[in-house]
Amino acid sequence: MFSANRRTLLRATSLVAVATALGSFASTADAQEKIRIGYAISKTGPYAGGAGITTLPNYELWVKDVNAAGGIKLGDKKLAIEVVEYDDRSSSEEAVKAIERLANQDKVDFILPPWSTGLNLAVGPTLNRLGYPHLAVTSVTDKAPELAKRWSNATFWLGTSAQISEGLADLLGKLKSEGKIGANVAMVSVADQFGIELSAAGREAFKKHGFTLTYDKTYPMGAQDLQPLLKDAIASNPDAFVAFSYPPDTIALTEQAQLLKFNPKVFYVGVGTAFPLYKGKFGAGSEGVMGIGGWNADSPQLKDYLARHKAATGKEPDRWASSITYASLQVLQQAIEKVGKLDRAAVAAEIRSGTFDTIIGKVKLKDGLLQEVWSVGQWQSGEFYALAPASLPGARAPVVPKAQWQ
């Protein structure tokens, strides 16, 4: 009696379970109510610092903005965004695994990219195989043109190492011909893919513009004291100091330069110069410092973006890749709306061929690459203005020689 009862109970329960499962399945298959967007981002590990400033706040801001406006327009209705988020722990294997899971188990409609050159290159082949559009925003590599040719779904947004170094060398070359600086450059770089690529491109570009490298050394990632390096760079008596550095080193080099009263005519540091942290820490001392990236700070759209970013996330954006990250998401949204259905191949093609209105102005990619990218910026009166390439609208004139440290 008891066992029969138990069996009935079991059967009933399993039936209910199956019915519920079928029901929920039917309801999701029936009609798309939401657009599922997934991403794996470095919330822990060495990349968390960069991802936490440049990428993640913009994902959150964008999702908030889109959902507040009712969602992404698909045909005659608007679908809200539903997010699936993973931590890639700054590891390539984790990032690739997470992408596979987002596609195969979570069945998300679109996947947003991770932060850093390395992780974007790592997930590239997988996103390509799975047929998802790949917005490789925060990746600076000379392989970008070649990769964009190989992966028809991928787009690159920050320019190549050569473009960035060439932009800097070009600017310094112009200053030299105007007699504002001499021909001596001291260059240091972090010993990792970013530093190696940029310093290699820099070596060539400086030579082409008639500069002499009086000092050219690399330092290991995570070095805790950069004073020895800086002292030898100072001893080489350069007109311009150039560092292809990461945020902690960017801060340390600036602090040490102030302590050692090293005030060359041009002081250029790498990733992190455009961060709000830099201005926050050095205040008036940041005046005249040049760095990688930049933005057209006078543009009303970017001013509005800055205010919204601050309101939504409590902090200011990075003045280089943050606005481009947000713009790439606007491009994704507009491409989906133009295609009018969740056809990933068509959306990827549209991103490459279409023209879009974004906070950084009209975006039209060429061969999968954003062509008009800022390579050098400078802190002027508390804002990080773009200087080079000078041909782009909004470029400012450099202030050289740099003011004394304050």
Added chain:
Amino acid sequence: MLLVDIILPGLVLGGMYALIALGLTLQYGVARIMNLSYGESLVAAAFGAFSLYSGLGLSPLAALLLAVPIAMLLNWLLYRFLLERLMRRGKDRGAQEIDSILVTFGVLFVIQGAMLVAFGGQYYSYSYLSIPLTIMGSTLAVNRLVALLFAAVVGGAVYVALTRTRIGTAVRAIAVDANAARLVGIDVAALSGFAFAFGGGLVAVGGVLVSMFLTFNAAMGVVFTMKALVVVIMGGVGNVLGALVAGLLLGVVETAVARLVDPGLTLAATYALFLGVLLIKPTGLFGRAAS
């Protein structure tokens, strides 16, 4: 001239290494906890100092008065309610060490997770005592000198306490042989907990002082754990004086390599020195012969 310019900044860098390793040498050497969450605790103290400085305008040196007792209490609780059980359960030193590695590996993620929720992944940095001071033609930052001074004073005081006081002698006895110490009436559990908590207090000193001149984020703990481990093992596990000497030595060697050879080789120099010391003296510079 160049010699002064290598030795002084080298000692200052080494002072920082010694400072971040002092706590670990007590926690590992005496309480036998291979604390893998060490670096995370250090970063947590740095965040504490940053919050007090940017929120209340409290100087990091004043923050020490607050951070050290809090860190000691937290570490004591951690020991009392989590680690002590493991120590009692472990059959021998090896088993205890493996258990403590596994547990503190978990604690690492708890601390890191809490910091990520509170502060996010981005970098933090502030300026305090970032004033140049020129000694014999070599310019140093006052905040790094303060760290060196603290390392010397704290390290010296702990060394004297360990060698000249009753309680210090008891702590050393536990480090040598916990079972024998128990036989002579030493309360091993209580004193181990005290040593662990005291080590935790030293971690907080390191974290607060380091935050004055290094840029940090919630993900950076492992860097400090690695450096502290190298210093502790090189100095001889559990030997405070050894940690001091090893830290200073490491700083001078790194600075010398950066100035005389190539700044790209400082990391290689660190591990070459580490391996060299271990090849010649497997128990570290001041380590006892293996029993």
